[in-house]
Amino acid sequence: MQLVVARIGRAHGIKGEVTVEVRTDEPELRLAPGAVLATDPASTGPLTIETGRVHSGRLLLRFEGHTDRSAAEALRNTLLIADVDPDETPDDEDEYYDHQLIDLDVVLPDGTEVGRITEISHLPHQDLFIVERPDGSEVMVPFVEEIVTEVDLEEQRAVIDPPPGLIDDRAETASSRDDEA
Known part of the structure; x- marks a missing residue:
């Protein structure tokens, strides 16, 4: 690879x-x-x-x-x-090579589909998942423990728990909840 x-x-x-x-x-x-x-x-x-x-x-x-x-x-x-040998893995169990993360499905904790990881962007202070949504749009998800709660290579998925506003629907859901209150 x-x-x-x-x-x-x-x-x-x-x-x-x-x-x-x-x-x-x-x-x-x-x-x-x-x-x-x-x-x-x-x-x-x-x-x-x-x-x-x-x-x-x-x-x-x-x-x-x-x-x-x-x-x-x-x-x-x-x-x-x-x-790179595709079977090669990093020494730390909480580290991943980009090729292990590309094409993982991204879902919310309740299983709602967010999209698929198409790219990893390495910035000076953190890495970002570039996630292609089903409608073709992209969303950037910081690859931090507080947001990416699970990476399951066997199931080929990453579970994210984004704060309101990071992903459009969650911002709408949060604002509709605020309207109801």
């Missing part, structure tokens, strides 16, 4: 380094020196990581054969893709 683990940003300096937008929660494993990554577009890869370092809070990588700013700039916006 192939997973997008990063996107290459702008060139940094004159020696071929690039900034990287990390899209994996295991950058030390997936983006380590010596790692060989497929790319999208495929014409730019595969790329082998020569060096990596953190500078001012950003990950900088240099790839074998890309030793100057022009070569680095040519890689901008390239997606880096790692091969």
Whole structure:
């Protein structure tokens, strides 16, 4: 199975380094020196990581054969893709790889269907489930314990208990309850 683990940003300096937008929660494993990554577009890869370092809070990588700013700039916006064993799981039982969560059904505690996870967005402070609703619209659900109360990989579902207003119907239900009171 192939997973997008990063996107290459702008060139940094004159020696071929690039900034990287990390899209994996295991950058030390997936983006380590010596790692060989497929790319999208495929014409730019595969790329082998020569060096990596953190500078001012950003990950900088240099790839074998890309030793100057022009070569680095040519890689901008390239997606880096790692091969991952589909049976591989994180060490912590409360952690999940993106590929384990994509396509899970999302339901409320009473079983009401919310939609299906189509993407995981990794933000600096928390991750978000991008959930496609049955009508084709999308809703973003913070992947925090208070909201995502259960992830059941065997049943292929995630149970969420969102606060009023996070999901449209619940906001309407809450406001109709307020009207009745």
